Amino acid sequence: MLKFYYNPLSPNARRVWITLLEKEIPFEAILLNLDGDQLQPDFLTVNPFHHIPVVVDDGFQIVESLAIMDYLESKYPTPAMLPTEPQALATVRMVQMVTANELFPQVISLIYENEDSPQFAQAKQNIDKVLQFFTQVLGDRSFFGSQQLTLADIVAGIAIHSLPPLGFHLSNYSKLNQWSERLMQRPVWQKTKLSAEDFEAFKRRVRILVKLRRREMNKGNQAK
Template sequence: MLKFYYNPLSPNARRVWLTLLEKQISFEPMVIKMDGDQYEPDFLAINPFHHIPVVVDDGLRIVESIAIMDYLEAKYPTPALMPAEAGAIATVRMAQLVTANEFFPKVIPLICENKDSPKWQQAQQELPLAFMSDLLGDSTYIGGNMFSLGDIVAGIAIQLTVALGVPLESYPNLEQWQQRLMDRVPWQSTQISEPDLENFRRRVKVMVRLRQRAMRQS
């Protein structure tokens, strides 16, 4: 059986978790506690970069969430989570890459700063919500009327920013899309609670402080 190494609080791991659930793929959950499990020799033998998620399927080890999602889509094509039309494929890919490269870097100040701080306000203003709203347009889902991997990646990110206090009232199509996602059973079953969110924020703050300390010492 496919083994899935993850932590429920990790946004990157949640991408794969929701993909597995949406596709109804059976898996063995291998929960990694991010307070040291990721540095254990057994896990480092699977991923020397000590990151989650990781999937091991039929002896094949795959790291990096989007690569794992592509693998799952190719090996388990039903139900399909990628459109067939070229423009829709490009839209899904844009949603994934803009989320990873432009959206998530702005989320760190939302996690680490107080809501009334200038850094928090600046990060909120710099979120590419207008771009994502234009990308969605009048479609039911990103890329068209079928739920896709783009909805998973972008949906998790925007869901997190809303939980952190960013309003979507200026983007009613994103609000409606988020509700459609939350109406899906896998999204309901994996929703992060308020205590889990606070735990996630604490962990991110610690990681940021450690990274800043390492940079000052280098």
């Protein structure tokens, strides 16, 4: 049976978790507590970069959430979550990459930066730009690139659903708000939604990781 290494606090892991559940793929869930499990020798043989998610399917190891999602779509094509029409497929890929490269880093800033800082204000402006763009891309479809759920909806949905708990509400983006509510009506999304307590734990973890990363960058700059 396919093995899925994850922790629900990880947005990248939840991408894969939702994909597995929406496709009704049988799997063995292996929960890592992220307080050291990911550094244990047994896990490092699965992923030497000590990150989650990881999927191991009949001995084939896959890291990186987007690659895992593509693998699952190719091996388990029903229900289809990638359109075949060129423009629709490009839309799905574009939304995935804009979420990863443009939106999610701003979510991190909302969590880490002080609310009265220029960085926080800039993050809100950048998020508005992404949401305006997504509104245009969504158009009159029910989902990104399709009338059925796609991999883009999973990637974007996880990031966008984190905005209201951070004080950035979707009331000014009516189409996206309706799309977000449409996702949350699905049983899988209700099952995988973080509780308020878990979301606070996610925020604490983000602050720790950003602080450690900045400390490492400062050390590297000083060593030059």
